[in-house]
Amino acid sequence: MLFTCPLCGAPLKEEANRWFCPKGHSYDKARSGYVNLLLAGGKHAKLPGDNKMMVASRQAFLNKGYYRSMADVLCETAAKYLPAGGVLLDAGCGEGYYTALMAKKLEAEGKPAEVYGVDISKFALDKAARRRKDIRFAAASVFHMPMTDDSVDLMTEVFAPYCGEEFARILKPGGIMLLVIPARLHLWELKCAIYDEPYENEVREYPLEGFEFIESIPVDGEITLDNNADIQSLFQMTPYYYKTSEEGQRRAAALQQLTTRTSFEVLVYRKLDYFV
Numbered sequence: 001m002l003f004t005c006p007l008c009g010a011p012l013k014e015e016a017n018r019w020f021c022p023k024g025h026s027y028d029k030a031r032s033g034y035v036n037l038l039l040a041g042g043k044h045a046k047l048p049g050d051n052k053m054m055v056a057s058r059q060a061f062l063n064k065g066y067y068r069s070m071a072d073v074l075c076e077t078a079a080k081y082l083p084a085g086g087v088l089l090d091a092g093c094g095e096g097y098y099t100a101l102m103a104k105k106l107e108a109e110g111k112p113a114e115v116y117g118v119d120i121s122k123f124a125l126d127k128a129a130r131r132r133k134d135i136r137f138a139a140a141s142v143f144h145m146p147m148t149d150d151s152v153d154l155m156t157e158v159f160a161p162y163c164g165e166e167f168a169r170i171l172k173p174g175g176i177m178l179l180v181i182p183a184r185l186h187l188w189e190l191k192c193a194i195y196d197e198p199y200e201n202e203v204r205e206y207p208l209e210g211f212e213f214i215e216s217i218p219v220d221g222e223i224t225l226d227n228n229a230d231i232q233s234l235f236q237m238t239p240y241y242y243k244t245s246e247e248g249q250r251r252a253a254a255l256q257q258l259t260t261r262t263s264f265e266v267l268v269y270r271k272l273d274y275f276v
């Protein structure tokens, strides 16, 4: 168990219905199975993360397999780089779609891992924890994860906020970080359908402080959504939703069919030994 007590930093131990530390701080499991390690009144307690609607939209959309090709590449890459019996952390795991698929893939490859998921949204974790009981899910900020230093062999971060220092802290020396980012023309046709002047995604430079860049794996595809509910789900799970004008919202609400390209990059990094 690599999660630590958010109050005193000691490693947590597990019982059926709670996690606790040697000093007696205790954290109950929610009915679904995740544990809230956000301290009431703490620095991150007021950050709600994704709300109920965003979580429901994303789960509905992902469960239909629209992003499965990217998920498969992510799973294959995790299986390629994770040592047998290693520790996997999904930082910003959301409702656990990718976390659960990776755990399943690693089992299928004959090298099951010890799997952890962290997200700040309790709505998302409630869904995640119902997917698999053998993955430990905790509510916490990815900027301040209650986790032991140098403990993770491979971490993944899919469309979630990047915090290099914190990721380097929890990774073992030589540990692997997989980042999934939207590429330049991801969802281009969706944007064209909604905006008068769609803009391309900015793609950042590969070098990251404290990490060695290993490779970028592009995953390009095309998806067809043939009903408005799925289109709305996709729209609502993107960052564009809250930046869209009423006119744009109306256009999205009227769309009954949409074929759009999807374009991701899976970036692979290795933590440098001398990062402090």
Ligand SMILES: [Zn+2]
Pocket: 005, 006, 007, 008, 009, 010, 021, 022, 023, 024, 025
């Ligand atoms: Zn404690």
